[in-house]
Amino acid sequence: MDHRNHQKPTSPGDRNRRTFLTRWVQWTLAATAALFLYPLFRFAGFKPPRRPRLVDVPAPLPASGTHASHDFILFATEDGGAKAVSRICTHLGCRLNFLQDMGYIECPCHQSRFTSDGVRISGPAERNLPTFTVTQKVDSEGQVTAFVVHL
Numbered sequence: 001m002d003h004r005n006h007q008k009p010t011s012p013g014d015r016n017r018r019t020f021l022t023r024w025v026q027w028t029l030a031a032t033a034a035l036f037l038y039p040l041f042r043f044a045g046f047k048p049p050r051r052p053r054l055v056d057v058p059a060p061l062p063a064s065g066t067h068a069s070h071d072f073i074l075f076a077t078e079d080g081g082a083k084a085v086s087r088i089c090t091h092l093g094c095r096l097n098f099l100q101d102m103g104y105i106e107c108p109c110h111q112s113r114f115t116s117d118g119v120r121i122s123g124p125a126e127r128n129l130p131t132f133t134v135t136q137k138v139d140s141e142g143q144v145t146a147f148v149v150h151l
């Protein structure tokens with residue numbers, strides 16, 4: 001009796017098929033793992049770090065010293081810089097307005113009030129407003145050409 005191995009030698013087509021199937025299985029396992037791990041990370045409170053959105057505001061600011069944008073209010077500071085606070089009310093999310101003559105930020109929905117630093121003065125809102133980092137763009141002569149708000 002002949003007990004030698006009678007397997008056929010593998011052809012290049014067999015190897016390609018095997019490589020394809022191996023890769024397909026690997027990708028399927030990776031996708032399945034991601035599918036199960038993502039909700040787990042979310043449940044555990046993990047948030048991937050997000051890159052800040054940068055918004056340019058041309059300098060100088062208007063004579064009022066303020067600039068209201070969709071997401072923030074920018075205030076000129078005495079040192080020639082600027083500071084930015086969120087324009088979204090911490091009570092229920094209405095868009096805030098800066099009342100120039102009163103000198104504070106007010107919510108049109110339930111009249112919560114905040115200082116230009118975002119500190120709560122009164123109203124149903126219980127938290128201060130978030131503040132944003134502001135950097136400057138400077139030209140070759142050292143003049144500030146824009147304020148960059150990091151949202």
Ligand code: FES
Nearest residue numbers: 089091092107110
């Ligand atoms: S949403 Fe601003 S005070 Fe209620």
